[in-house]
Amino acid sequence: MFFDFVIDIQQFTTLTNDAERLLFRIGALCYEDSRSVGAIAGVAVAIIFTWKLLGSSNGHQRRQPKRQTPAASSSTYNVGLNSSEPLISSGVCSSSGDLRAHNVVDEFFQPVKPTLGQIVRQKLSDGRKVTCRLLGIILEENSPEDLQKQATVRSSVLEVLLEITKYCDLYVMETVLDDESEKRVLLALEDAGVFTSDGLVKDKVLFCSMENGRASFVRQLEPDWHIDSNHDIISQLARFIKYQLHVAPIKHERAASNVYCSPSLEQFFGNI
Known part of the structure; x- marks a missing residue:
């Protein structure tokens, strides 16, 4: 999991550098012909593209901490194991209660000795x-x-x-x-x-x-x-x-x- 996290950081850095270079080139183009409509449209597209790119990268980074580490997984397993103990004891109690109820029913339906x-x-x-x-x-x-x-x-x-x-x-x-x-x-x-x-x-x-x-x-x-x-x-x-x-x-x-x-x-x- 740590190795995956390092790769994601490297990909995010690469995407950021690419976006900066793209903005630089568009800026240069705008400088050469600031009155060009195409340049203005290019700037807008570049801004939208950069915002979406950065947003998806940040979302991917925000979701990353939700991945469970081995320690967290072990802790979760222990908690689950401990929480099953009351369920087991509850099952035993339920079985005991069913047994008592069964005995009461047997006693109730036992044949009555005729007079x-x-x-x-x-x-x-x-x-x-x-x-x-x-x-x-x-x-x-x-x-x-x-x-x-x-x-x-x-x-x-x-x-x-x-x-x-x-x-x-x-x-x-x-x-x-x-x-x-x-x-x-x-x-x-x-x-x-x-x-x-x-x-x-x-x-x-x-x-x-x-x-x-x-x-x-x-x-x-x-x-x-x-x-x-x-x-x-x-x-x-x-x-x-x-x-x-x-x-x-x-x-x-x-x-x-x-x-x-x-x-x-x-x-x-x-x-x-």
Whole structure:
């Protein structure tokens, strides 16, 4: 760049000397014939030419300092490098902010765990009427003979039972051998808090003296679901009832496509 600047100075000096010689010659011509119109025109052209020549040379010289020297270029590079640091950190902050926003969105759209009531309605396919056996499902006892001694409501089934009564018209039934067994069953249900304003109604606790009597109750009530622990009763009712749940500790072969199996009522609804 310094070498170019020296060449420009030399060119400017040469142009200036040429302009001076031209002016000198024109002046001499004017001296010889000052009254000549051509001389006067020549003087004017020479002045204009010299002014333009000097103006372009000065403009070229004024623009020369704008050329960046190596030192200036290095300084500019350093400044640019330093100025990029806030941009980089800003990008990091922006990435962190995007990550936090992404996490918030993920948390917001995470699947909400359904409530037991929602599960009950989904499992029962919005069935409105349900019939259910007591022994082995709601009660701890497994036979009519056991009811002659005691009746105990299974604590693990209470929550599910109450949810069913909220959304369905529930009837429970059992085979008993005497009136005392009926009283024990009703007392056990009452002590467990099943008989509430939103719960089971005493009039919907049915008793019979034979297993076939329970099947007759179910057919007369025509429920959407029947829940039983007796495989024979399930098989008999398979073609009359829309859905059935066979509750048994040992898995049996399904009596029909509309019959479901589960070790317990609460496990069927996922409330273990």
